Amino acid sequence: MKLLRLLLILAGGLILFLIVNQYFFCPRYSFSTPQPFSGPLFYNPYETSDSSSWKQCNFHAHVRAWGGLTNGKGTDKDCRQVYAGLGYDVYCVSNYHQVSGPREAADFIPAYEHGYNLRKNHHGILGTEKIHFGDYLLPQTLSNKQHMLDCLNEVDSSFIILNHPVLRNGFAPEDFKYLKGYDGIEVLRATTHSFPQWDSALSAGKTAFLIGNDDSHNPSNANELGRNCTWVNAAAATRVEVLAALRKGNSYGMILPFIENETITQKTERFRKGFPQLNSLQITKDTLRIRFSERADAIRLLGQQGRELVKFTSTPSAEFLLHSSDTYVRAEADFPDGSKIFLNPVYRFDPAAAELVSPRVNSTATGLMRLAGVSVFILYLFFGFRFVRRK
């Protein structure tokens, strides 16, 4: 009987430890008030784009890993082969907490997905082999989310993507007003999209570029492949060039035209015909000019809070006079073949202004919470062992 009670107290202690560690011991951050982009100049991520250098990329795909414990079928090689066949230039395999693939290849980009918590707060990590294994398992507070980003940056400041924020509301639009320390947001993922989250970050003056991925889990299921992609402007599809272009935002996302239950051969034939692309985006004085390779059914320009500023129909190009009230402007275009392009924003900046401060750890609040956590734990142990020793 005593043994049973002891086991009960130990199991309870383990759960309590998880709770105390996540909600009492995690550093508490002070977040600054969100400020929209401002300044006399516009940053143009496409300033150096070369229209003949767009590389088609998928950064998020799972195959069988960890002895089949995680969701994924097929092998690393199957996955790379099928994406290469479809015409992709970059095709990462991003298993949970595991980097795999042909390290000797010039175009190999290490990738993994970080996170095994309840709310699917996942991060796509590109360009590093250093894996961070820590996580907060229970629904995460804003401080938990920021601390996880800080840990990932500490392990390696490679390219960090907040994956599929809309899934289980892992990252709410409100979070994006405050979080810092990531580079991209997986706005396009399978059939789930996270535009309110992205516009929330941009409206709060946070530089965040769009990433489009399949998040496929079976390379032999054509329905999971080629749903979304990221086009990156790089002379060669190498790790250095691709990551450098992603960091500049010299890339854009695409929802690819989809036909249900196609065979992979049919899909390959269709994909090999190519897709519309961005030819140029320029800003001269106050005028923004965008030109696509083909006529679009519609081109929409969106600004602060994702509000539509203007819409053009049946044209390959758009011209827009930037007003003093425009903080950022991003474009979306729908094409007759069913594909949709989502450009990264042009946004205001002040070259003389200091860089945005990152959220800071509030040491007083952190100390007090930790003290409270220790007290809760001590009280639990005290009453727990009295309960075990009870006659």
Ligand SMILES: [Zn+2]
């Ligand atoms: Zn995920």
